[in-house]
Amino acid sequence: MRRLTRRLALPIFGVLWITALLFFWVTKKKLEVPPGPEVQTPKTLEADWEDLWDQFDERQYLNAKKWRVGDDPYKLYAFNQRESERISSSRAVPDTRHLRCTMLVYCADLPPTSIIITFHNEARSTLLRTIRSVLNRTPMNLIQEIILVDDFSNDPDDCLQLIKLPKVKCIRNSERQGLVRSRIRGANVAKGTTLTFLDSHCEVNRDWLQPLLHRVKEDYTRVVCPVIDIISLDNFNYIESAAELRGGFDWSLHFQWEQLSPEQKARRLDPAEPIRTPIIAGGLFVMDKSWFNYLGKYDTDMDIWGGENFGSTFSVHGSLTFLFPAMFVVFFKGLSSPSALCFCLCAYPCPPPPSIESRLDLRKNLQCQSFKWYLENVYPELRIPNDSSIQKGNIRQRQKCLESQRQKNTETYDLRLSPCVKTKGKDAKSQIWAFTYTQQILQEELCLSVVTVFPGAPVVLVVCKNGDDKQQWTKTGSHIEHIASHLCLDTDMFGDGSENGREIVVNVCESSLMSQHWDLVSS
Numbered sequence: 001m002r003r004l005t006r007r008l009a010l011p012i013f014g015v016l017w018i019t020a021l022l023f024f025w026v027t028k029k030k031l032e033v034p035p036g037p038e039v040q041t042p043k044t045l046e047a048d049w050e051d052l053w054d055q056f057d058e059r060q061y062l063n064a065k066k067w068r069v070g071d072d073p074y075k076l077y078a079f080n081q082r083e084s085e086r087i088s089s090s091r092a093v094p095d096t097r098h099l100r101c102t103m104l105v106y107c108a109d110l111p112p113t114s115i116i117i118t119f120h121n122e123a124r125s126t127l128l129r130t131i132r133s134v135l136n137r138t139p140m141n142l143i144q145e146i147i148l149v150d151d152f153s154n155d156p157d158d159c160l161q162l163i164k165l166p167k168v169k170c171i172r173n174s175e176r177q178g179l180v181r182s183r184i185r186g187a188n189v190a191k192g193t194t195l196t197f198l199d200s201h202c203e204v205n206r207d208w209l210q211p212l213l214h215r216v217k218e219d220y221t222r223v224v225c226p227v228i229d230i231i232s233l234d235n236f237n238y239i240e241s242a243a244e245l246r247g248g249f250d251w252s253l254h255f256q257w258e259q260l261s262p263e264q265k266a267r268r269l270d271p272a273e274p275i276r277t278p279i280i281a282g283g284l285f286v287m288d289k290s291w292f293n294y295l296g297k298y299d300t301d302m303d304i305w306g307g308e309n310f311g312s313t314f315s316v317h318g319s320l321t322f323l324f325p326a327m328f329v330v331f332f333k334g335l336s337s338p339s340a341l342c343f344c345l346c347a348y349p350c351p352p353p354p355s356i357e358s359r360l361d362l363r364k365n366l367q368c369q370s371f372k373w374y375l376e377n378v379y380p381e382l383r384i385p386n387d388s389s390i391q392k393g394n395i396r397q398r399q400k401c402l403e404s405q406r407q408k409n410t411e412t413y414d415l416r417l418s419p420c421v422k423t424k425g426k427d428a429k430s431q432i433w434a435f436t437y438t439q440q441i442l443q444e445e446l447c448l449s450v451v452t453v454f455p456g457a458p459v460v461l462v463v464c465k466n467g468d469d470k471q472q473w474t475k476t477g478s479h480i481e482h483i484a485s486h487l488c489l490d491t492d493m494f495g496d497g498s499e500n501g502r503e504i505v506v507n508v509c510e511s512s513l514m515s516q517h518w519d520l521v522s523s
Contacts, residue, residue: 056164058089058128064157065124077123079201079233084125087236089132095206096229096240098271102207106214112144113213113286114192118182119200120151124158126201133203135166142209143167144192149182180298187292195292199283203231212286215274220288225280225323244268246277246323248382250444255281259411261381261463275323278379296362301354383445383464391435393522394420395480397491397515401431402504404443404461413446413461415504417491435520439472439483440464447471450506453485456492459504478517482506491515 066085067073073082095102115134119127131146150159150172159170171189173182187195194216196209212224225247230239241257244265248258260268260275268275375382395402401420404413421428434442441448447464449471450457465471469484480489487506490513510516 056161061128061161062124065155076121077126079123079126080235081123081125083234083236084123084129087125087129089125089129090136091129093133093203093205093238094240096238097205097207098243100270100272101211104211104272106210107217110142110210110213110217111193112142113194113196113209114144114186114190114289115146115196115198116149116183116186116190117146117198117200118149118151118179118186119153119158120176121153122158122200127158128162130198130200130202131162131165131168134198137204137206138209142213145169145190147171147186147190149173149186151178151182152176181300184297184300187289187297190289193289194286195289196286197283201231202284205229209286216286216288220291223280223285223287224274225277225285227323228281228284243271244275246275247279247281248379249279251382255279258381277323278374278382280323295366296359299359301356301359381445391520391522392432393520394431395433395441396420396519396521397517401428402433402518403428403431404446405430415448415459415461417502417504435473435475438466439474441471441473441480448473450482450485450487453482453487453506455487455507457487457506459489459506475518475520477511478519479509479511480518481509488516489518 062085067081073080117127117130131148134143134146144167146165146168148159148162148168148170150156150170152173152175153159156172159172162168163170171185173185177185183197194213196212198204208226212226215222215224227241227243227245229241231237232239242259244260245257246260247255249255369377375384397417399420400417403416403418405416406413418431420431430443432443433448436442442464443461445464446461449460449462449468451460453470462471472483473489474481474483482488485506486509488509490505490507491502492505492507492515507513507516
């Protein structure tokens, strides 16, 4: 009997133990059910995003404006519409960040931002890909809203159908307002404490937003711009750009990317460190909304595409403007609006210039510095040209022109002879040279120089340095003579000996050599 009792004791104890566990588990589940109305208002989880996408008929949206066989795929949008429509709206892009950037940790309580995207007659495939890249690669809690500002596109449905997407809102102008005024309208209705401006044909990369918001959270006067990779407008390939660049411009007020100087590179101990830049790409940046308003927003009288680069930048200096290498946005290279690619200059009378009184008052109230201060303290690398001492034009040898070409992913340039070309009636920028009374031959901030003062020494393009005798030249008849060595600018055959294989060098001057005959043709 005792032996039977011992045999039954163990199974009975096991049953009681399992029963107790079930009791406590059921009790715990009942206690976890939240009371009242909270059960009726569940928050959107990441798993629900695909369900929200199911409410949007992507195929119908894209097919309504699909490229038709036989049409020029570049005609409507100045990029390959056919290729864009072949690519998924949620395609993967390579993570081009430096390994150090992937290890950074950001604040857990970053503020949500209002993302503002303005457009006019944008291709539906690129607009949708822009939005989807934001939704796919951004933590939900950081998106306050995505505000689409339709600047009076021909078809209102380009925008209106997109409000079915998560976080997306659409506002439409009743007439064309242009880029700047459309962005201001988006900023005025934004509910986020920070504003993020994006173009309508870009794709964001992994962890793109956190670094930008982190810097603005640390200091609300900061304006932060991403490193911008490139999308090919022909085949939509993703092209990585150099990370050690900063924004700049020339005296024609064209934005351009500049290599950091060797001194600036030497000071950067961390490849993920933000880069202070004298100017930002005005279409892609993050800024505190209250600071944006305090500085007067954009100048609403700037009508020309590209003016936003300067308006937003000149306003903020005295605060901090950064280019952030830890995040990337990819953008079309060489793309302006199609209407800017071909136009006629007609003989219409010029309208009177708009009043700038309001901007002058703003400058006074904000106690802004002068432009001279900007050049001396922010952008000393932008040299002030002395028009009376400069003669500009092509350096020609028969039907070819001296041309500079930057080597890929470097800050060095090759010199070569190439067919003389014009773009829209103007000489190519890479073929325009300036002769100065300081006896330098320069292009932008770079001057012709020699490596050594021996015959056959190559001619190179380096940063101008006043007083450097390696950079001083004189025009003597048809010769361009290097003053210190008394050698003449020449072309030498190299490689296969073809006409295209000519190196720019200095050699002993000989009047009979056609390779030393140069003409300066003013542009």
